Amino acid sequence: MPKVSNKGKQMPESPIRKLVPYADIAKKKGHKVYHLNIGQPDIKTPEVAINAVKNIDIKVLEYSHSAGFESYRTKLSQYYKNHGLPIDVADIIITTGGSEALLFAMGSTMDVDDEIIIPEPFYANYNGFSTASGVKVVPVISTIETGFALPPISDFEKLITSKTKAILICNPGNPTGYLYSQEEIQQLANLVKKHDLFLIADEVYREFIYDETEKHYSVMNVPGIEENAIMIDSVSKRYSMCGARIGCIVSKNKEVMATAMKFAQARLSPPTFAQIASEAALETPQSYFDEVIEEYKDRRDTLIAELQKIEGVKVATPKGAFYCIAQLPIDNADAFAQWLLESYDFNGETVMVAPAAGFYSTPNVGLNEVRIAYVLKKEDLVRSVEILKEAIKVYNSK
Template sequence: MPNISIRGKKMPQSPIRKLAPFAEIAIRKGLKVYHLNIGQPDIKSPEKAIEAIKNINLDVIAYGPSEGNKSYRKKLASFFRRQHVNVDTKDIMITTGGSEALLFAMGSIMDPGDEVIIPEPFYANYSAFSEESGAKVVPVTSSFEDGFALPSIEMFENLITPRTKAILICNPSNPTGNLYSEQEISQLGELAKRHDLFLIADEVYREFIYNPEDIHYSVMNLVGLEQNVIMIDSVSKRYSMCGARIGCMVTKNKEVIATAMKFAQARLCPPTIEQIACEAAIDTPKSYFTKTIKEYKIRRDTLISELLKIEGIEVTLPKAAFYCIVQLPVKDTDHFAKWLLKNYELEGETVMIAPAAGFYSTPGMGKNQVRMAYVLKKEELVRSVHILKEALKVYKAIKYKKPMLID
């Protein structure tokens, strides 16, 4: 039998999706599974996007431009300018999701063996994208105790080597819910300029900020860093359109755009119909976001308050996005997460969580942590945490009294 590639073997499993087979078995057994593991919003997609799809009048769904439809790119540039992000149409490349945008960015700037510094915990697929690009992830660890604030610039500086090519951040953060300040972004910009590095920012959660005094500061606003910064964006969370798979890579670096175009041409074009929907979604009224953010704030506050009622659980209040890292009173949350799906139920229900070790690159980190997404309705979050509370009691009792049953 022919061998699987070394790269394929090294590709990491998603901590978000790797437990899906266990969840499917639980569902087939008739259990209801509350999904705290994945950031799939249940907020309705904008009516304008849905109507645009319904009203499509095409005889042929043809190939489009590799960089994306010009009308969409032009409208998207106007959208960003309204968000105080100064970009032009030529700075934007439409991609098949934010994931492809990051793949194009890394493929355009990273050579095999080059290093990218990423604050951990980070979105788990960054490891996969780096592996696909032949790049090496160099983690700089942020602390649960200080709310996963940006590590000191000195910590970043100490990790820079001749192979360092880029710094990658997620702001607001998936999985921590932290929001970096203008000062922190400026400090990273100065570091990138000093060492001639690229600064890549995944900014797909820019709308989801819950404190009026907090604002999102984009790397695209860093003066003098126009050739260094690359912004990643997506419609997935903004418009609750995860399945549309439309994102974009934004940079004023013409060489990066030209290089990424080669990757874009190789995959021909981003989806035609979804671009039509996303272009229409830009006209979504501000009231949609006001209502959505208000709802997520209620859900955030509900989840955090319910979790803090459980003895042994620690969690910090996220400032943005719709995730939080939770420390559980167990030694191995990967084992616990599998047990929840395979061996536990409360009145025909159980919960699915994402073990946080998969969001770290440093071995051994996050073993007692999970990432939770507060995308369920308030009453479902309350019920989920109640199930978790009762499950922890049972797990603690049997863990030390008899062998576990899942292996």
């Protein structure tokens, strides 16, 4: 019998999606499942984006340029400049989601067995992208005690070897919601400049900052690392358009972008309808974002307040994105998350969470942590935490 690849065997399961079969079983039992496991916003997609697809009059659904529509890239460049980011049209390649942008970034900067340093916990699919690219993830641990702040630069420096090619951060962070300060970004910039590395920043949650005293600081704003900096972006979260699968890779490094273009040409082009919607989404009024930010801030504050009422729970207050990591008074979050769906209900309801161990690459770390996405309305978040509180009592009394 033909064998599957070793790379395929090593490909990690998604900690976010692997429990879906158990959620399906719970629903078939008639249980209501509150989905705290996945970053799928319930916020409405801007009408201007939906209408652009509804009203399009085309006779042939053609390929676009491999870099994406020039009209979209031109407007996107202006969008960035309006937000203080010095990004030109030539600095942008449109991709099939932020996921493809990350694959292009790794493929353009790293060879098989090269290393990439990532503060953990990190977006679980970084493990998958690295495996697909033949790249080794070298983790540096941040902790809930510091709110998942950037680890000391000395921790990064001692991990750098001849195989190290890049440092990857998510800012604000998924799964932690941590927002890196300007000082922390500058420390990383100094480090990559010193060791001639790339600094890849996944900035898809840039707009989701909840405290007026805080500001997002992009790697594209750091002077002196134009050749080192690569930014990843996406429409998925900004416009609640996860299904569009449109993102981009951005860099001032011409050699990187020329290399990424070869990967872009190999997959021909990003999807046409989704680009039409994404280009139109750039016309979304600021009032849309103001309302969305206010809604997520209220949800964050509600979730954190409710979680802090549960004895033994430790949670770091996120500054951005729409996730938090909660440490629960249990021994194994994987087993607990499966039990919640398979064997537990509270008046016919249960919750689905993402076990946080899958957001680490260091073995046996985060075993009693879960990621919670606050993408549900506030009353559902309150109810979800109530169910979680009762479930922990029952689980620990078994």
